[in-house]
Amino acid sequence: MQATIAKLGPDPLVDDLAEGEERFTATVRRKPTPIGLLLMDQSVVSGIGNVYRAEMLFRARVNPHTPGRDVPEETVRQLWRDWVRLLAIGVETGQMMTMDDLDPEAWRRAMAHRDDRHWVYHRAGLPCRICGTAIVLEEMASRKLYWCPNCQR
Template sequence: MPEGHSVHRIALQFERDFVGHLVAVSSPQGRFAAGAAEIDGLRMLEARAVGKQMFLRFEHDKWLRIHLGIYGAWDFFGTISAITAESEALGSIGAPRLRRAVRMAETEHTKDTDLSTFPPEPVGAVRVRLATEESVADLRGPTACEVIDPVQLAAVLERLGPDPATDRSQAAEDRFVTRLRAKPTAVGQLLMDQSVVAGIGNVYRAEMLFRARLNPHTPGKKVTEDQARALWADWVQLLDLGIRTGQMLTMDGLDAEAQALALANREDRHWVYKREGLPCRVCGTHIVVEVMAARKLYWCPFCQK
């Protein structure tokens, strides 16, 4: 499932290449035909991400809400601008004004697609297609895709916890700390609760808990205030890095060569995620895996006593 940094990068892609343009909206699959008709031909005015959800604002106060869920992905075709200087250098999106095809979901990669005819014909179950004269975005497999009004938008946002990519205020931090420490639920489950904090998924959960040397079974109400504020600060740092690079790089203290390897290969990128049965990089104890909040949780039973 795409985590917060991926959704913010997708929103930035729309900001670069769609905001300000009139957009033709269709539903090649047919399942979103009524919603597409509501916003077809309108100008896109804003692209915003909060946690794992994205909101595209069109004229007449119409918002397109998308939650990719586990299987959702966006395919971009045509003019695809670089999102950040780091992503351009890493080649995850490509140079500005370059015509190519890119898939953006949990990871990003360039697709082999014939763009000699533009726009390309939709392939497969495309829920919604957004098209300008130079850029096309196809959405597949989302959990949610709906047109909402400002009142409905406010209701959705009210249910979400703070997202440091959109709000790094003291109030946002305090809200996270209060919500986390108010519950007897295990901290490993609370970090996945989008009403507590928005954007953290399975990878960041495991890695943040290891970086904090915090047992995932610790009840939220037993997490100290200092520990909770340290978790927030770490999420601020990791989310910013993920948005800039497009990678969930959670190992720190790496030299230039090691960092290059980590960016190129997931096996060199994380402390515990997907390393079950392998020795902990710090203490040598075998990393264990269990199911928590319906997802696999990876942790070190020695470092995270």
């Protein structure tokens, strides 16, 4: 079991946040693998699932097909910090909430209805909440990936 745990990437819930950011950034920046796959690789970073992957990439305006080594360092760091923030919100609320700056009524609606909590996840074919372009659904590593081809060029 220790060997398995040792292979896991940093986890904001158990690892030092600064050290985790450095490990995550160094690993992503040396890989030719698309960032959309790296975020799902538990040896790169622990715990990011399908919902958070789609939402984090949208929030950072990163194309999921961009090789990790081609994602600017500051953007990789932003992804880590966003994961830390979103995970804390998830632990606090018990919900995967990825929308920011909601007024109190929108917050209540989002807490009551999953469809109001996300920018792109589960929104295939619907207009992007930012630009109006249809959200794309594709398969990446046998998992559903939602993203905006305009906002995430």
